Amino acid sequence: MNNKKRLHMHITVDNLEESIHFYNIQFDAKPTKVKEDYAQWLLEDISVNFAISTKGEEKGLNHLGIQYESDEALSNAQKSFEDAGIKGKEEVGAICCYKESNKYWINDPSGLIWENYHSMNDVELYGGNEHSQCCTPTFNDDKKPAFSIAKPSEGCC
Numbered sequence: 001m002n003n004k005k006r007l008h009m010h011i012t013v014d015n016l017e018e019s020i021h022f023y024n025i026q027f028d029a030k031p032t033k034v035k036e037d038y039a040q041w042l043l044e045d046i047s048v049n050f051a052i053s054t055k056g057e058e059k060g061l062n063h064l065g066i067q068y069e070s071d072e073a074l075s076n077a078q079k080s081f082e083d084a085g086i087k088g089k090e091e092v093g094a095i096c097c098y099k100e101s102n103k104y105w106i107n108d109p110s111g112l113i114w115e116n117y118h119s120m121n122d123v124e125l126y127g128g129n130e131h132s133q134c135c136t137p138t139f140n141d142d143k144k145p146a147f148s149i150a151k152p153s154e155g156c157c
Contacts (some may be wrong), residue, residue, distance in 0.1 A: 065115035
């Protein structure tokens with residue numbers, strides 16, 4: 001009897017081609033299935049770090065992320081995004097979610113927020129202080145992330 005389970009996430013996107021490009025970089029893998037209106041990645045090398053909290057302004061999905069095992073791996077991922085013209089927001093030594101972490105926040109072509117990070121140390125605070133916006137990226141007045149990606153059509157590829 002096989003008891004293996006796999007977390008499933010399905011994200012509706014604005015542009016399939018741009019999103020496939022983004023997620024090829026995010027997962028360092030090509031999709032296992034591509035259709036006219038659909039792509040799927042069956043990833044074997046990502047385990048799950050699932051968290052819930054009472055923090056954040058709205059209920060529901062706060063953000064998604066990839067936790068890396070080293071700063072070198074995080075730096076390599078950041079370089080892959082930047083080489084592809086996908087710009088994000090870097091945080092060094094962030095105190096968030098009871099950890100000290102280095103982070104690289106990005107958003108996919110539809111605006112979904114991803115936190116790529118490497119955690120170094122446990123800490124006793126959820127965030128830097130009681131008013132911290134830990135794991136809540138900064139947003140502009142239009143409710144869009146204060147950082148943005150450069151789409152492939154804007155010059156990188």
